[in-house]
């Protein structure tokens with residue numbers, strides 16, 4: 233169990249996109265060129281997010297995930313080996329204390345953490361209000377937040393209708409938000425700022441892209 237295993241996991245998972253006919257169009261790579269630990273926050277639409285995540289995953293970066301994933305067979309084993317930090321969402325107090333520990337581990341072991349602040353998968357067409365843990369994490373560790381937005385999958389993947397076509401996913405890496413000097417009092421405004429940046433970016437990249445590369449069956 234070590235965050236370094238993510239290098240191998242990343243290089244294996246990166247091949248899956250070819251089987252699904254997905255392409256990624258990434259902008260803002262320069263914003264990931266930040267030394268040391270940081271917290272990445274991104275929107276969460278589906279398990280497909282794992283593919284985009286692995287496409288851009290920086291070194292020494294692992295994720296916060298719901299603990300149910302440990303029991304998901306091979307996927308669970310891979311998550312465990314990659315040093316993923318598991319939280320129990322049914323026990324928010326436990327989840328908070330795990331994340332407070334993580335803020336120390338990040339600094340001690342020079343680890344970056346990827347959090348989905350919506351806290352659940354969401355395909356409503358707007359981002360869900362953000363949970364607070366990711367922001368507490370960044371402020372407690374005094375590390376920057378790097379917001380990342382994945383464009384909507386709705387033009388090629390509709391879960392309820394069981395429709396899946398090939399398509400292009402736009403990933404936009406936004407400039408980092410510093411948290412040096414901020415305290416827990418600043419968290420509401422930090423969340424507000426991050427949410428509005430990401431939601432408007434999500435809407436703009438989701439409308440402007442011709443997503444489907446292939447035939448579209450309606």
Ligand SMILES: CCCCCCCC/C=C\CCCCCCCC(=O)SCCNC(=O)CCNC(=O)[C@H](O)C(C)(C)COP(=O)(O)OP(=O)(O)OC[C@H]1O[C@@H](n2cnc3c(N)ncnc32)[C@H](O)[C@@H]1OP(=O)(O)O
Nearest residue numbers: 295297298310324327328331332348351363364365366368
């Ligand atoms: C061929 C195929 C091969 C396949 C191979 C596969 C390989 C796979 C490999 C790798 C894949 C990895 C994929 C991973 C994907 C996983 C995704 C997920 O699982 S998403 C679900 C879990 N994620 C979260 O839930 C987000 C984090 N959640 C939070 O941060 C929440 O805030 C949480 C759980 C900590 C608490 O949630 P609350 O529901 O209680 O709500 P709140 O409003 O945020 O907090 C309540 C109060 O607690 C305080 N609080 C929260 N966190 C705090 C903290 N850290 N310190 C102090 N106070 C805190 C807040 O300030 C608030 O209090 P006041 O209202 O302000 O008074």
Ligand SMILES: CCCCCCCCCCCCCCCC(=O)OC[C@@H](O)COP(=O)(O)O
Nearest residue numbers: 248278279280282283298307351352353354396
């Ligand atoms: C049709 C397309 C599906 C193909 C997917 C290929 C990707 C392979 C990687 C699978 C890795 C699975 C990791 C799943 C992570 C995930 O997405 O967990 C769900 C939670 O976050 C939120 O849970 P919930 O609150 O139940 O929405």
